[in-house]
Amino acid sequence: MRYTVYGLVVLLIIIHQDNWLWDDKRLIWGFMPITLLYQAGISVAASIVWFLATKYAWPHHLEEVAKEAPAQETGETE
Amino acid sequence: MIQLVIIGIYLSLLLFLGVFSSRLFKGTSKDYMLASHSIGPFLLLMSIFGTTMTAFALVGSSGEAYKEGVGVYGMLASSSGIIHSLCFFLLGIKLWSWGYKYGYTTQIQFFRDRLESDRIGIILFPILVGLVIPYLLIGVMSSGVVISSITEGAFESSFADYDYGVPPWLGSLVISLVVLIYVFFGGMRGTAWANTFQTIVFMVLGVVTFVVISSKLGGLQAASHAVLEKNPSKLMRAVDPADRVRYAERYQTWTLVAKYNYARRILKTLKLTDAQKAEAYKEFKPRFPNWQTSAEAIYASENELYKLTNEQVNKALLTQDDRVMPDPFPDKWKQGLMAHHDLREYPRRANAEDEKAMLIFAENIGHPEHDLDPNDPSKGKKWTIKKALGVYRASSWAPDAPHPMSKLVFFTYFFVPLSVGMFPHLFQHWLTARSAATFKLPVVAHPLFIMIVWVPCVLVGIWATSATFEGAPLFPPHFPANAVLAAMVKKMTSPVLAGFLTAGILAAIMSSLDSQFLCLGTMFTEDMVVHYAGKDRFTDKQVVFMARMFIIIIVAITYGFSLLEPRRVFTLGVWCFSGFSSLFPIIFAAVYWKRLTKAGTYAGVIVAFGTWLYLFREAKFALNPDYTFLGMMPVATMVVVSAAAMILVSLVTSPPSKETLVRFFPED
Numbered sequence: 252m253r254y255t256v257y258g259l260v261v262l263l264i265i266i267h268q269d270n271w272l273w274d275d276k277r278l279i280w281g282f283m284p285i286t287l288l289y290q291a292g293i294s295v296a297a298s299i300v301w302f303l304a305t306k307y308a309w310p311h312h313l314e315e316v317a318k319e320a321p322a323q324e325t326g327e328t329e
Numbered sequence: 330m331i332q333l334v335i336i337g338i339y340l341s342l343l344l345f346l347g348v349f350s351s352r353l354f355k356g357t358s359k360d361y362m363l364a365s366h367s368i369g370p371f372l373l374l375m376s377i378f379g380t381t382m383t384a385f386a387l388v389g390s391s392g393e394a395y396k397e398g399v400g401v402y403g404m405l406a407s408s409s410g411i412i413h414s415l416c417f418f419l420l421g422i423k424l425w426s427w428g429y430k431y432g433y434t435t436q437i438q439f440f441r442d443r444l445e446s447d448r449i450g451i452i453l454f455p456i457l458v459g460l461v462i463p464y465l466l467i468g469v470m471s472s473g474v475v476i477s478s479i480t481e482g483a484f485e486s487s488f489a490d491y492d493y494g495v496p497p498w499l500g501s502l503v504i505s506l507v508v509l510i511y512v513f514f515g516g517m518r519g520t521a522w523a524n525t526f527q528t529i530v531f532m533v534l535g536v537v538t539f540v541v542i543s544s545k546l547g548g549l550q551a552a553s554h555a556v557l558e559k560n561p562s563k564l565m566r567a568v569d570p571a572d573r574v575r576y577a578e579r580y581q582t583w584t585l586v587a588k589y590n591y592a593r594r595i596l597k598t599l600k601l602t603d604a605q606k607a608e609a610y611k612e613f614k615p616r617f618p619n620w621q622t623s624a625e626a627i628y629a630s631e632n633e634l635y636k637l638t639n640e641q642v643n644k645a646l647l648t649q650d651d652r653v654m655p656d657p658f659p660d661k662w663k664q665g666l667m668a669h670h671d672l673r674e675y676p677r678r679a680n681a682e683d684e685k686a687m688l689i690f691a692e693n694i695g696h697p698e699h700d701l702d703p704n705d706p707s708k709g710k711k712w713t714i715k716k717a718l719g720v721y722r723a724s725s726w727a728p729d730a731p732h733p734m735s736k737l738v739f740f741t742y743f744f745v746p747l748s749v750g751m752f753p754h755l756f757q758h759w760l761t762a763r764s765a766a767t768f769k770l771p772v773v774a775h776p777l778f779i780m781i782v783w784v785p786c787v788l789v790g791i792w793a794t795s796a797t798f799e800g801a802p803l804f805p806p807h808f809p810a811n812a813v814l815a816a817m818v819k820k821m822t823s824p825v826l827a828g829f830l831t832a833g834i835l836a837a838i839m840s841s842l843d844s845q846f847l848c849l850g851t852m853f854t855e856d857m858v859v860h861y862a863g864k865d866r867f868t869d870k871q872v873v874f875m876a877r878m879f880i881i882i883i884v885a886i887t888y889g890f891s892l893l894e895p896r897r898v899f900t901l902g903v904w905c906f907s908g909f910s911s912l913f914p915i916i917f918a919a920v921y922w923k924r925l926t927k928a929g930t931y932a933g934v935i936v937a938f939g940t941w942l943y944l945f946r947e948a949k950f951a952l953n954p955d956y957t958f959l960g961m962m963p964v965a966t967m968v969v970v971s972a973a974a975m976i977l978v979s980l981v982t983s984p985p986s987k988e989t990l991v992r993f994f995p996e997d
Binding site (some may be wrong): 260263264267268269270272273274275276278281282283284286287289290293294295297298301302304305309310313314316320323 | 429562566739775787
């Protein structure tokens with residue numbers, strides 16, 4: 252599933268380049284330019300893909316960091 | 330004056346918030362710089378979003394849409410929604426975990442450890458500070474301009490040179506001081522709280538403004554249909570044939586005006602009689618102030634009242650468009666006629682419109698509340714200097730040629746938002762997170778928040794191209810794009826809403842400024858003073874004191890630069906983002922590529938800097954806002970070349986020590 256999520260991110264980047272709408276001036280619902288609606292859809296789709304990423308590709312092991320030990324002092328390294 | 334009072338109340342609220350959050354200040358440097366890793370998901374989302382959305386979010390989005398059409402959403406906003414969250418997800422969480430574990434506060438501390446190199450800090454510190462300062466400048470300058478334009482006419486007799494409003498230098502100074510005070514007292518905790526408050530303010534007010542403006546324009550459908558009818562190209566990224574025809578007609582009329590003015594003003598071979606003028610005005614439909622010249626020019630041309638050589642025609646076009654006259658005059662332009670694109674090869678004379686507009690419209694300029702003619706109020710009110718400049722540009726300069734959006738530029742704009750991966754102030758915000766899980770909400774909600782802010786602003790921007798208000802077009806040609814939103818709010822809404830919206834715009838600006846100020850203070854103390862003088866040499870209180878002092882110095886320097894009024898500040902902004910993006914391969918490789926070496930990083934940084942400098946020079950130091958390299962955004966070349974240098978040099982130099990690899994890649 253992790254790789255499916257990565258694939259979806261790549262797909263988002265590809266479909267973001269909507270060459271087929273370049274010269275389309277249609278208004279959807281009488282006011283919304285189709286290009287703007289499509290790109291707003293890309294924003295919603297991005298949010299969904301990132302939600303899937305938090306479900307299926309989340310680095311859970313990093314959540315343990317805060318549980319294992321208190322934070323180091325600023326600028327203090329091992 | 331109402332606007333000024335609302336802005337004053339808003340700024341006081343912010344100061345209160347900063348001072349209140351300082352009461353929770355634990356007194357340690359870690360609390361001042363990282364809020365003791367205590368920030369939860371909601372505060373992290375709001376503070377990161379507020380930080381990444383600058384003045385560009387409200388003012389720039391509507392201004393760019395006004396200029397370029399709806400395509401700007403895909404180019405600037407939806408691409409950022411994908412890439413910003415990608416950076417939070419791929420870089421933010423990992424860097425947070427190392428920051429938490431190893432005590433980092435700044436990027437440079439991480440790079441020094443990861444690359445086993447002390448000197449990388451000496452190279453990166455000036456580059457990062459140098460790139461943040463223009464970014465700060467955008468905020469400081471925009472805040473002054475916004476306050477100045479919205480308060481026009483607020484004073485009865487003071488500040489006449491600034492249209493009786495708050496001068497930009499004073500607005501910028503007040504905003505800098507307010508941000509300085511709440512960052513000074515509140516540190517990172519105050520910044521996170523103020524960012525959250527301000528992000529809510531600008532999101533809510535953005536939506537309210539959208540609703541009010543759309544209803545004033547007769548509703549959503551009426552507003553968009555006006556664009557479809559008058560400027561269809563703004564609804565897409567190609568040029569509509571109707572716009573091409575309209576432009577050709579307008580350019581033709583403009584060339585007649587240029588020739589007519591040249592014949593009567595420069596050659597002094599033509600002067601219409603009163604009877605001829607009356608005849609000229611009879612058939613003409615006035616659209617903008619100062620329309621009479623166009624009517625006379627058409628009349629003079631139709632009746633062949635003058636004759637010019639090709640050289641004189643070219644000189645007429647250059648003069649009318651306020652272009653620098655080439656000396657010696659090129660032979661080719663003594664024979665052939667210049668097309669519009671030939672004309673644009675010559676730069677506009679700096680401040681030409683200021684001198685001429687002030688001269689031509691001297692009698693009309695005054696307090697915007699006073700009548701133009703005290704004996705006849707029907708003639709309207711006095712003009713502001715800004716209006717006089719606008720009328721001059723609209724009636725003198727050549728109309729803008731419609732142009733399509735390049736597909737390659739649209740695609741390569743994807744490289745610009747990569748800059749968030751290297752923003753030092755964002756790095757610091759990431760480190761404030763309470764845990765890795767805190768990042769989930771920002772990663773998911775960021776693209777949606779961008780959409781909520783940008784879609785209404787883009788619609789308002791395209792509506793502005795075609796809207797009419799009280800029977801006249803809302804904006805004349807060549808209206809400054811970044812002033813569109815403020816002007817629309819001022820003309821179409823009540824003073825109270827205008828005051829609130831200004832507070833919203835200032836909120837967007839200040840929510841970036843605060844993080845940047847704090848980050849520079851942190852970098853100076855942690856990466857330079859404490860690193861080189863030794864941690865034990867100073868108490869924690871002294872470290873906080875030094876950070877605060879450095880912040881004051883940076884604010885003073887930035888404010889000083891803002892007084893120099895560099896033009897094209899937004900274009901400079903894109904160059905500064907491009908600089909950060911060109912360093913993205915380095916942070917990405919440092920997090921994911923074990924084979925990255927110290928030498929490879931040096932090579933990447935030096936090549937990124939060199940390429941940036943070369944392309945910046947080629948773009949005439951941001952004076953050419955449309956500059957592309959190989960048809961692409963210059964940033965694409967910078968990223969590819971710096972990545973290639975980093976990879977090649979890393980592969981031929983010794984890999985990092987085993988200890989470092991175990992420290993950063995224990996799972997392998």
